Amino acid sequence: MNTVxxxxxxxxxxxxxxxxxxxxxxxxxSYVLGEYDLNAIEEAVRVASxxxxxxxxxxxxxxxxxxxxxxxxxxxxxxxxxFCVVDEGMARADALQTAAVLAAALxxxxxxxxxxxxxxxxxxxxxxxxxxxxxxxVTVVNAVSSVRVDGDAVVVERSxxxxxxVLELAAPAVISVTSDANLPRIPQLKDILAAGKKPSTTWTVxxxxxxxxxxxxxxxxxxxQSVARKQVMYEGDVDEAVRSLAADIKAAx
Amino acid sequence: MTRCxxxxxxxxDASDYAALVAVARDLGACATAVWMGDEQGLDAVRESGxxxxxxxxxxxxxxxxxxxxxQLAAERTPDALLVAPTKRMRLLGACVAARxxxxxxxxxxxxxxxxxxxxxxxxxxxxxxxxxxxRGVSAFVVAVPCAALLASKAAEAASAPGAAGDAxxxxxxxxxxxxxxxxxxxxxxxxxxxxxxxNLSAARNIVSVGRGFxxxxxxxxxxxxxxxxxxxxxxxxxxxxxxxxMARERYIGVxxxxxxxxxxxxxxxxGQVQHMVGATGAKVVVAINKDKGAPVFKQADFGIVGxxxxxxxxxxxxxxx
Amino acid sequence: MDFRKTExxxxxxxxxxTVFERGNFEDYFKECDETHQFPDxxxxxxxxAGFSTLGIPEEFGGTSVDILTQVMVAEEAxxxxxxxxxxxxxxxxVDDILTFGNExxxxxxxxxxxxxxxxxxxxxxxxxxxxxxxxxxxxATKRDGKVYINGHKTFNTSADRAPFMxxxxxxxxxxxxxxxFSMYLFPMDSPGVTIEKLDKIGNHMCGTYEVYLDDxxxxxxxxxxxxxKGFYQLMKNFEVERLTLCAANVGMARCAYDEAxxxxxxxxxxxxxIGSFQLVQEKIVDMRIKIENMQNMLYKAAWKKDHGESxxxxxxxxxxxTSRAAFEVIDEAxxxxxxxxxxxxxxxxxxxRDQRVxxxxxxxxxxxxxxxxxxxxxxxx
Numbered sequence: 001m002n003t004v005x006x007x008x009x010x011x012x013x014x015x016x017x018x019x020x021x022x023x024x025x026x027x028x029x030s031y032v033l034g035e036y037d038l039n040a041i042e043e044a045v046r047v048a049s050x051x052x053x054x055x056x057x058x059x060x061x062x063x064x065x066x067x068x069x070x071x072x073x074x075x076x077x078x079x080x081x082x083f084c085v086v087d088e089g090m091a092r093a094d095a096l097q098t099a100a101v102l103a104a105a106l107x108x109x110x111x112x113x114x115x116x117x118x119x120x121x122x123x124x125x126x127x128x129x130x131x132x133x134x135x136x137x138v139t140v141v142n143a144v145s146s147v148r149v150d151g152d153a154v155v156v157e158r159s160x161x162x163x164x165x166v167l168e169l170a171a172p173a174v175i176s177v178t179s180d181a182n183l184p185r186i187p188q189l190k191d192i193l194a195a196g197k198k199p200s201t202t203w204t205v206x207x208x209x210x211x212x213x214x215x216x217x218x219x220x221x222x223x224x225q226s227v228a229r230k231q232v233m234y235e236g237d238v239d240e241a242v243r244s245l246a247a248d249i250k251a252a253x
Numbered sequence: 254m255t256r257c258x259x260x261x262x263x264x265x266d267a268s269d270y271a272a273l274v275a276v277a278r279d280l281g282a283c284a285t286a287v288w289m290g291d292e293q294g295l296d297a298v299r300e301s302g303x304x305x306x307x308x309x310x311x312x313x314x315x316x317x318x319x320x321x322x323x324q325l326a327a328e329r330t331p332d333a334l335l336v337a338p339t340k341r342m343r344l345l346g347a348c349v350a351a352r353x354x355x356x357x358x359x360x361x362x363x364x365x366x367x368x369x370x371x372x373x374x375x376x377x378x379x380x381x382x383x384x385x386x387x388r389g390v391s392a393f394v395v396a397v398p399c400a401a402l403l404a405s406k407a408a409e410a411a412s413a414p415g416a417a418g419d420a421x422x423x424x425x426x427x428x429x430x431x432x433x434x435x436x437x438x439x440x441x442x443x444x445x446x447x448x449x450x451x452n453l454s455a456a457r458n459i460v461s462v463g464r465g466f467x468x469x470x471x472x473x474x475x476x477x478x479x480x481x482x483x484x485x486x487x488x489x490x491x492x493x494x495x496x497x498x499m500a501r502e503r504y505i506g507v508x509x510x511x512x513x514x515x516x517x518x519x520x521x522x523x524g525q526v527q528h529m530v531g532a533t534g535a536k537v538v539v540a541i542n543k544d545k546g547a548p549v550f551k552q553a554d555f556g557i558v559g560x561x562x563x564x565x566x567x568x569x570x571x572x573x574x
Numbered sequence: 575m576d577f578r579k580t581e582x583x584x585x586x587x588x589x590x591x592t593v594f595e596r597g598n599f600e601d602y603f604k605e606c607d608e609t610h611q612f613p614d615x616x617x618x619x620x621x622x623a624g625f626s627t628l629g630i631p632e633e634f635g636g637t638s639v640d641i642l643t644q645v646m647v648a649e650e651a652x653x654x655x656x657x658x659x660x661x662x663x664x665x666x667x668v669d670d671i672l673t674f675g676n677e678x679x680x681x682x683x684x685x686x687x688x689x690x691x692x693x694x695x696x697x698x699x700x701x702x703x704x705x706x707x708x709x710x711x712x713x714a715t716k717r718d719g720k721v722y723i724n725g726h727k728t729f730n731t732s733a734d735r736a737p738f739m740x741x742x743x744x745x746x747x748x749x750x751x752x753x754x755f756s757m758y759l760f761p762m763d764s765p766g767v768t769i770e771k772l773d774k775i776g777n778h779m780c781g782t783y784e785v786y787l788d789d790x791x792x793x794x795x796x797x798x799x800x801x802x803k804g805f806y807q808l809m810k811n812f813e814v815e816r817l818t819l820c821a822a823n824v825g826m827a828r829c830a831y832d833e834a835x836x837x838x839x840x841x842x843x844x845x846x847x848i849g850s851f852q853l854v855q856e857k858i859v860d861m862r863i864k865i866e867n868m869q870n871m872l873y874k875a876a877w878k879k880d881h882g883e884s885x886x887x888x889x890x891x892x893x894x895x896t897s898r899a900a901f902e903v904i905d906e907a908x909x910x911x912x913x914x915x916x917x918x919x920x921x922x923x924x925x926x927r928d929q930r931v932x933x934x935x936x937x938x939x940x941x942x943x944x945x946x947x948x949x950x951x952x953x954x955x
Contacts, residue, residue, distance in 0.1 A: 013379040013527070024383055069581040076585060096356035123378050124508060125359040130347030134319070139437030140348065141316070143340040159446060160340050166442040173437065179494055180501070186592050188624030189637045192585045215355045215391030224377070224384050224526075227533050230554040235545075241557045242564060245539065246571035248555045252516045252537040253458050253482055467601035495596060543919075546840040560919065 381530025465521020524549025652825025776927030
């Protein structure tokens with residue numbers, strides 16, 4: 001089966017600095033592959049290799065997507081080729097706009113199974129895969145913790161809140177996998193070296209004819225209101241510290 | 254969207270409707286319940302306080318109803334669809350949204366209607382590192398209230414039953430047929446998941462375990478402390494996902510449980526925002542960590558700088574004196 | 575001059591850091607240090623991620639890579655707290671055998687090296703032959719078509735785990751010892767081999783042994799390379815081996831520095847952080863200068879080797895400088911930590927014990943003066 005894994009390049013949350021007025025600074029942030037998307041890539045690569053298919057990558061974003069290190073980082077994880085939709089507007093795109101772009105690109109690439117992660121590492125709306133599947137009018141399922149392909153049949157396990165469903169899907173299908181689905185590989189040097197030689201195609205949103213109107217706008221983004229804590233620290237003599245802390249705990253519980 | 258008067262609500266569990274209806278009512282809307290379950294559940298949904306019920310019957314899976322629901326939404330033009338924060342409902346919500354040219358405002362910590370009549374949601378992004386305010390600008394929007402928001406609405410409704418308006422009075426039902434299998438998904442088997450029966454949100458006290466624990470068997474220390482305090486045990490994401498030492502139900506953080514306990518004791522937790530955001534609602538936060546510079550101490554009321562293997566047994570002994 | 579790492583190097587180091595992140599080995603290393611265990615778990619994780627194959631030629635199942643990158647990887651691992659003398663890459667050892675060994679020897683050594691297991695302990699130092707390697711007296715005597723090895727080797731790292739010994743012996747053919755040494759590769763479980771563990775002040779995760787060789791029977795085919803050329807064969811890669819040791823020096827220094835600097839920034843005394851006192855700032859600044867110097871010197875030497883330039887002098891300079899500077903950095907780090915730094919609970923205490931031997935092993939500080947000094951004076955003549 002031919003598979004596509006979709007991923008997003010995001011600012012590393014650890015590098016975001018909060019100013020005193022709660023505004024955020026991204027200037028020190030490094031940009032990385034979304035951590036949940038690594039599961040999508042791993043699953044797409046595994047399924048393709050088990051079924052003698054081909055796994056490719058797809059992403060949409062701003063110019064950062066063209067960063068050659070990030071491209072190599074993505075392609076060092078086993079996929080054969082990469083497709084990027086690069087457009088300055090993508091940085092502000094809402095989930096539907098992103099999904100429309102990905103859906104148009106997926107149509108152009110062609111696929112049996114398209115994989116998404118549980119959610120993006122920044123917005124974590126847990127919806128893009130579902131939106132894409134619905135826009136394409138194909139089978140779509142989320143919360144998938146394992147995928148098995150048997151001939152033409154795609155059988156997945158879906159981990160819901162209180163139950164596990166075993167589902168048979170009609171391909172083509174869009175599948176969002178959980179982070180339990182696999183342990184993403186750690187790229188080795190030969191994978192990293194090979195990544196630089198893999199083909200990569202870039203499209204614009206216009207080329208795909210996938211522009212659509214926004215449906216949600218972000219009006220503010222601030223650091224969370226910090227809760228004032230007492231920050232009493234007990235150091236030194238352990239017995240004394242433990243006695244003090246135990247008293248605090250007893251008073252609080 | 255220029256108003257928010259007609260809101261549809263959907264859940265898998267009939268008992269979630271009262272809270273969803275309450276959220277819709279807070280928006281000044283009259284709620285229509287969309288029910289895709291069985292007849293027994295239907296009775297409960299009819300008494301949830303919704304003004305009407307749309308019953309999608311005949312689907313083998315809830316997912317089969319997405320197309321019909323989107324069609325109905327196109328015809329009847331509700332302003333919004335609110336769905337319960339479960340995986341199945343997230344999928345349904347997104348499928349309906351996409352077909353209606355909308356997207357989903359997921360895990361809203363609060364929902365309101367702004368001056369222009371647009372639905373406004375506050376939600377966390379960057380794993381709790383930032384809070385955004387989003388507003389729907391399309392004619393229709395889907396929102397997922399976060400679990401804590403629904404829980405607080407459910408508690409309000411329970412404490413003041415009168416406020417629930419029409420609750421208890423069965424409302425009218427319209428039934429629509431759903432084509433089984435229309436989702437392209439066939440159910441092969443359904444089995445109960447070995448769910449760790451823990452409800453962290455309901456726990457009065459929490460002991461949270463981080464990667465300061467070197468081995469799985471050492472978690473016994475945390476359970477002992479929890480027993481001494483009368484607490485449930487939760488953990489950081491790496492403990493649940495990386496090491497798989499605990500079930501995912503026990504993972505605390507923006508993509509896990511968001512808590513409002515009385516007491517939150519972080520043991521061997523470094524204090525990354527992605528985890529600690531789950532404890533911002535705690536009354537008192539206690540931290541035990543050997544690294545004095547660990548960010549957790551800045552977010553704690555009381556802390557001990559020390560090796561948890563040394564501190565925890567002594568603390569348990571002291572608490573049990 | 576381009577001081578940037580290549581994207582490939584950066585990605586490789588990211589992969590390495592992921593191994594450490596997933597492994598969360600810090601407490602494990604502490605436990606191994608306490609119980610004198612080899613850190614197998616961390617070795618397995620690094621091997622699984624392919625780090626043992628770096629530098630071994632592709633045709634032998636490895637991944638060819640320049641020395642600079644190998645040095646960066648070793649440095650980063652030690653900076654992440656990976657224990658000294660346990661590094662999992664044996665590409666230089668493999669190269670010795672690939673160059674001089676026969677088919678059978680190559681296969682044996684490769685299999686272990688690719689799995690990140692030390693293929694052999696080097697039988698070089700003897701009680702009477704430390705820096706004075708010419709004084710080695712272990713003999714290889716031919717008798718009835720066999721070779722019998724007799725002698726006493728010492729300071730053999732991992733003699734308990736390594737399946738083979740690469741033993742440097744006198745052949746008894748030439749008066750000049752350097753033209754009389756031959757190398758034999760034999761299994762450590764051969765009859766006549768006994769080992770005795772040394773009780774050291776540090777490097778507890780890697781055992782060091784005395785090895786007694788009593789009529790150890792070898793085949794003539796166990797000879798590695800040519801008879802009487804053993805010493806020169808050994809010299810082929812000693813410069814690169816030295817650079818790998820230097821990488822550990824830099825890594826350990828960085829590890830200690832990071833911890834101490836972080837501590838200085840948060841430890842409150844007299845109502846402020848100790849990092850706000852200039853006496854502590856001076857330490858941090860000087861430590862940082864040494865780390866920068868070590869890295870620059872080491873990377874440049876690696877770069878020169880990669881570009882076919884001689885590093886005869888450089889390797890001695892880097893070895894002497896990084897061994898001493900790393901010790902100074904770690905010692906100052908311990909000082910910043912105060913009493914805590916002197917407890918085994920603090921990682922810096924381990925680094926302090928472990929790194930000290932780098933000033934002695936693989937050519938002492940003093941021998942480095944001897945080797946580089948002669949050359950530099952000669953160059954000025």
